[in-house]
Amino acid sequence: MPDEHHNTTDFTHRWVAETIRLHEIRSGPLEDTQEIRQALRQRDGLADRLLYRATRLGEREGLFAAVQRWCSLARISAMVLALIAVIGGATVALGVFSATQREVNILVALVAVLGLPTLTLIFWLVSLVMPSGQRHGGLGEFWLWMNRRLSRHRNQIDLTRALVSLLSRHRVLQPLLGAISNGFWLLALLATTLMTTGLLSARRYVFNWETTLLSSDTFVWMATTLGKPLSVLGLNGPEPDVIRLSDGMHVLPESAHLQWSAWLIGCLMLYGMLPRLIALICTLWLARRRVASMAVDVNLPGHAELRSRLEPVSLPGGIDSPAPLHIHTPDQTSQVHANATGAAIVGIELSEDHRWPPGPLQAHIAPEHGVRDLGVVDAWQQRQQAIANLQVSPPRKLLIACDGAQTPDRGTIMLIKQLASLAHTTHIMLPVHRPSDRLDGANRIPVWHSTLHDAGFSADHIHADDESALAWLHAPS
Numbered sequence: 001m002p003d004e005h006h007n008t009t010d011f012t013h014r015w016v017a018e019t020i021r022l023h024e025i026r027s028g029p030l031e032d033t034q035e036i037r038q039a040l041r042q043r044d045g046l047a048d049r050l051l052y053r054a055t056r057l058g059e060r061e062g063l064f065a066a067v068q069r070w071c072s073l074a075r076i077s078a079m080v081l082a083l084i085a086v087i088g089g090a091t092v093a094l095g096v097f098s099a100t101q102r103e104v105n106i107l108v109a110l111v112a113v114l115g116l117p118t119l120t121l122i123f124w125l126v127s128l129v130m131p132s133g134q135r136h137g138g139l140g141e142f143w144l145w146m147n148r149r150l151s152r153h154r155n156q157i158d159l160t161r162a163l164v165s166l167l168s169r170h171r172v173l174q175p176l177l178g179a180i181s182n183g184f185w186l187l188a189l190l191a192t193t194l195m196t197t198g199l200l201s202a203r204r205y206v207f208n209w210e211t212t213l214l215s216s217d218t219f220v221w222m223a224t225t226l227g228k229p230l231s232v233l234g235l236n237g238p239e240p241d242v243i244r245l246s247d248g249m250h251v252l253p254e255s256a257h258l259q260w261s262a263w264l265i266g267c268l269m270l271y272g273m274l275p276r277l278i279a280l281i282c283t284l285w286l287a288r289r290r291v292a293s294m295a296v297d298v299n300l301p302g303h304a305e306l307r308s309r310l311e312p313v314s315l316p317g318g319i320d321s322p323a324p325l326h327i328h329t330p331d332q333t334s335q336v337h338a339n340a341t342g343a344a345i346v347g348i349e350l351s352e353d354h355r356w357p358p359g360p361l362q363a364h365i366a367p368e369h370g371v372r373d374l375g376v377v378d379a380w381q382q383r384q385q386a387i388a389n390l391q392v393s394p395p396r397k398l399l400i401a402c403d404g405a406q407t408p409d410r411g412t413i414m415l416i417k418q419l420a421s422l423a424h425t426t427h428i429m430l431p432v433h434r435p436s437d438r439l440d441g442a443n444r445i446p447v448w449h450s451t452l453h454d455a456g457f458s459a460d461h462i463h464a465d466d467e468s469a470l471a472w473l474h475a476p477s
Contacts, residue, residue, distance in 0.1 A: 011291055016063045017054035019155075019162035021302035026379070027349060028411015029305075030057055036309050047296040049310040050303055061407050066155035070147070073156070077146040078180075081139065085184045089191030097199040103206045106260060107219070113192055113264075114272050117185055121275055124178065139184045140177025154351040154406065169297075172290045179283035186276040193268045200261045207260035209243075220244055223263070230266035237263035340424040343397040343473050346386055347376035348412060350403050358401060358431060358466050371473060383415060390422035398423035399473055404430035404464070407444050408451045417455060427461045428452055429469040 024030060035056040039049040058064055096109045124138055144164070151157050167173035199205075209219055220243045227237025238259040245256070298304065345365060347356055356376055357365045365373045372395065374386045390398070400416055402408070420426035430448055445464065452462060463469040 011294070012064070012067055013051055013055050013058075014294060014296070015067065015159070015163055015166060016058035017051050017296070018166040019063055019158050020054045020057050020061075021300065022162050022165065023158060023409075024411070025302045027409065028414060030061075030409040030411070031413075032057060032410075035060075039310060040312075046298050046307060046311045050296055050298065050306065053306070053310065061155070063155060063159070066153065066159055069153070070151065070156050070159050073150045074143075074147050077143055077150060080146070081143055081184055082187055085188040086191040089188035090195040093192045093195035093199060097196065097203070097205060102204065103208065106207050106209050106223075106264065107211070109264060110267060113196070113268055117189055117272055117276070120185065121279070124181065124279075128174075138177070138181035140180035143180050143184075144177065154403070157351075170290055170294050172287050172294075175283040175287040175290070179280055179287060182276050182280040182283060186273060186280055189268065189272045189276060193265065193273065196268065197265055200265070205257065205261075207257055207264075216244055226267055226271070227263050229270055230263065232270075235262045235266035237266065340394040340396040342370045342372065342393075342395050343399070344372040344374055344390070344395040344423070345399040345401065345473070346374035346419065347401040348415060349378055349406070350376050350401065354403065354431075358429075377415065387418065387422065390419060394422050394424070396424045397473060398426040399429055399469055400426060401429045401431065401469075402448070404445050404448060408448050413451060413455050416452075420456075426457075427463060427469065427472055428457060429463045429466070431464070431466060 020030070032053060035053045038056060039052040043049045043052045092113055096112045097104065120138060144160075148157075148160055151160050164173060167176060209223075211219060220240050223238065223243045224240055230237050236259065238256060242256045242259060296303070298307065345357065347354070347358075350356065357373060365371045372389075372393075374389055375382065377383050377386050398419060400419060402412065402416075416426075416428065428448075430445060449459065449462060453459070463472065
């Protein structure tokens with residue numbers, strides 16, 4: 001792919017770089033010999049080289065395609081929330097202006113259409129001055145939660161985590177979530193305003209006000225104060241005399257009800273939609289400004305460790321021999337444990353969708369069957385626990401299950417080698433159960449075979465399905 005495509009100022013590339021960084025912190029470094037060499041030739045400066053390396057690794061790992069899938073799911077969840085906002089806003093108007101009750105209490109109608117939007121706006125404004133850990137993005141948080149629920153593929157889950165990490169570190173997450181929340185509320189208020197205008201245009205309503213505790217002068221003052229700014233929108237609210245006579249005890253002319261209709265629609269636009277529009281513009285402007293000022297922090301964990309390789313003190317001037325593409329290790333059978341007994345199974349970095357224990361192996365993994373379940377190794381603590389278990393009681397047969405739809409990285413291969421050194425014989429199982437991963441598995445299984453072959457595992461040590469792995473596990477030694 002041409003280098004021009006990899007514009008290092010593009011947010012997507014920074015997003016992929018953050019995903020690579022977090023993955024390598026959690027699972028160990030990826031095999032990147034060629035990517036490092038290309039970055040040294042193509043880019044100057046540590047930050048640009050970090051982004052270039054991450055871009056090449058992202059292409060190899062399918063992260064850019066995963067970004068497109070993530071964005072498609074994000075658009076779907078946004079459209080669902082937008083539809084809910086429109087329906088909710090229109091429902092509020094229908095509840096206030098019913099087809100059976102044509103007398104409308106102007107004060108109740110105003111509170112019904114503006115009460116909840118105003119309260120949520122106040123809560124959002126208050127959250128801006130709260131500590132960052134206690135802030136909430138309202139509907140924006142709900143949208144992000146929907147994206148997490150829709151992201152089922154491992155790469156998409158990693159992308160969501162990386163996106164939150166990247167935006168939080170650069171103080172973009174809160175204004176972005178605020179923009180999403182304000183956008184949905186603006187859409188709901190627009191639906192309320194349009195539905196209210198349509199109902200008032202198609203039906204005849206009689207407006208009045210009723211109060212027990214307040215005096216008529218208080219209501220006149222309130223309605224007049226709220227109505228004065230409406231002249232900016234070209235809407236003339238009712239005069240004080242009309243307001244005073246709208247107590248339900250007097251018969252008003254048609255012009256009075258027309259003035260009340262204009263007053264209510266004007267209040268919706270001025271006190272409902274306008275604040276949300278201003279908040280939306282401000283949060284979008286702030287989010288875009290902070291995104292534009294993003295810079296790569298080369299001292300972050302996962303980046304700092306690459307400094308010596310991406311910014312070496314000296315570079316060779318002559319022709320060097322090509323670096324190996326795979327990790328080599330002696331044959332695992334050279335490390336035989338005389339006291340090894342029984343069998344064990346362990347999973348490495350399996351996604352949440354993978355059942356554990358896998359498939360038909362569930363009924364056969366138990367101490368009474370001579371097979372120990374070491375669980376799934378995903379974090380550093382789990383890794384140390386699995387190694388400790390194998391050191392205490394090394395098995396004669398060890399079956400390691402990996403996700404065949406994921407590309408084998410250097411950290412995974414190193415862990416496989418370390419576990420294999422603690423067993424008499426080790427086989428690898430590469431199941432691809434999910435239909436959505438079949439294409440990725442078809443492309444990456446050959447890469448697994450090649451990498452594992454270079455790591456000392458022959459073809460008969462690798463199983464593509466549960467049945468063949470189970471047959472080996474229970475075969476006589």
